[in-house]
Amino acid sequence: MERQHNSVVRTPLNSVVVQRRSKSKSYRQSYRSCLGAASRLGLTPALTARRLNTSRRAPKSHNITDKVDPEQLTLLLKTEWKLSYVTPLYQFRHTQLKSYSRQLSAFIAAEKQQGLAVDAEGSQSSFRVSFSVVQGMTETADDAETVLIQIHSKPMFAKQDDPQKLVWSGWLACINGNPDYLSSLSKDFICLPLFGSSGPEVLTTLVKSWFQQMFDCCFGPLEISHTSLQWLVALWTNCHTESNIQHLRMIWTLPVTPPLQITYTVDAQDAWELWSSVRKDPEEESEGGEEVEEGGSIDLKEVMRFMQGLKNHFYRHFRLDLSAGSLQQVSTALGSAKYSGRIKISNSRYMITTLTLLTECALLKMPI
Template sequence: MPPGADTPEMERHQNSVTRTPLNSVVVQRRSKSKSYRLSYRSCLGATSRLCFTPALTARRLNTSRRAPKSHNITEKVNPEKLALLVKTEWQLSYVSPLYQFRHTQLKSYSRQLSAFIAAEKQQGLAVEVEGPQKTFRVSFSLVQGMAESDDDAETVLIQIHSKPLFARQDEPQRPVWSGWLTCINGNPDYLRSLPKDFICLPLFGSSGAEALTTLVKSWFQQFFDCCFGPLEISHTCLQWLMALWTNCHTESSIQHLKMIWTLPVVPPLQVTYTVNSEDAWELWSSVRKEKEKENKAGEMAKDEEENSIDIEEVTGFMQGLKSHFYRHFRLDLSAGSLDQVSTALGSAKYKGRIKISNSRYMITTLTLLTECALLKMPI
């Protein structure tokens, strides 16, 4: 049965354990002119096996992935730190492997980044954030319990605190910027190919003033010979998120499935397409049943069939939604671009903004985004 309770709105517009070596290494400030690519070559030589890593040569998303399962992540992760990650919209970037980054040196990094921001501010390079600020205090901390495999490095949380210039002396500093670096279920072939001096935390999220984001990235690039780049959430990734979140409906109601499309007309036409959760689930279930029939015909193992989702199911689900919309409104969404998807479990935008609203499915979402970040890194 196709979705029947969708409501279109259209408007025209003009626009655990520390996973780094235990031997502490104090990272010295490296030459600004030394590039990430040069540091790789100097450490690995011209015949580096990184050049032949499958993760770098087969640059496409997986066509099959495990169906999401509910994780009571609060049993493993500090609830206070988890609360900082959930229900905040993050701007995503990818970051190349960090040279000589050590999880055992986080206190030192806190002091170094604080001093770096103060020096840049003194030179007039750091713009004021939410009005004049006295000083900035930086804190690096470990978010243990999120790593899913032995090859994943533990997640690192960064916070910048400050208080207004004319604040009372007893007034506490408040957070003005937050960020994190993570690797969840990273490609094992790629991670194992890295030499021991490189730590891979490819997914970077930030929330706060862009000026502070720029400073944090600049500090990482200078101290760890890495590079950052924007991480868009592609049309295919948005479709995967729709399918994965809808698959969770029986355990945690998605409440709605909302899509925002942009059609290439003049001026651009923006279409908001909202589907009732039960209708979305019914369509998704029908797509899954079709796969089950095919698998039985092919004598596949039942457990394997139930625990995986294939790209054919994702595209079938999307095609069903688009066909239903066309029957009612005579608009072919295939001609446009999918810019945003959202459910009660989270929201994602093509421009690289993600909000995770339910911690039970955070691992599923971050696994997909980690894969996207690894594929975006320069070869």
């Protein structure tokens, strides 16, 4: 282990049918009206305990390259995304994506005339928006298909035959969403709680504004919490034997004056051996005669033991207790994640595992 110190196309239909009275009603009013008495008390049936799962399935390799369009997959993998959560969309339909493309293009053009839509590299002559379904990115029948949004343009003084270039991209997804929560929604609402964006912030703002006006939804920032980052450390390390993680790099911040940032890099094999030593015996998982699925499950106690082992090793060598600080970033060859809500997924085989955790985070962050 080494150390660095830095001072530096499916729209699911649910069984609950409730007629919404008026589209002008706020999200909270309309959303709660769909969920009955529990919602009127400020609770939803599926989210009464608002915390991350304490146990989840061990990562399983998914060969999504056979199902997902190669161009879409390349974009999803090569880009660092800024995450947000988004509340359920009212009357969003996957069958209307061409219409949404035209409407969002017109909306951006109208805002551009007011001087609001300006690309980071200079004024653009026009914007072309495209919505598309990312086939093969759902895990359950309740998950709505992932939607990819791309905005192309070219500089104001570009030649007529110059191709437009991609200036902004984003997506909305629901991967392994909580089934109780999803089934509690009215059929008029589609849940795509995880939103990723890449490109000029002004275009991100315009896209969110259009969605809010069109689908009566709300967006909010989605940080990747200290606990969620620790889950990613364990989940990605668990994949090492099938997909070499190459390294485990963590950035910690200690609350001293001035703040101390520590980069802690662990050899992949060392991380794997430590992880293997804290994993439960499969026979323990099957206590009570319950059948254990292939790969087993991972519980929070194992994650905490693994993290404590990493912190103990660091303390023995450098006499610094990382428990006093907070985990800000984690990266392996499978991807990187930051507390600020930025994620980059570098390996398609475990994209579903990562997006499942992030979908759970987004659902828990949404206001009820």
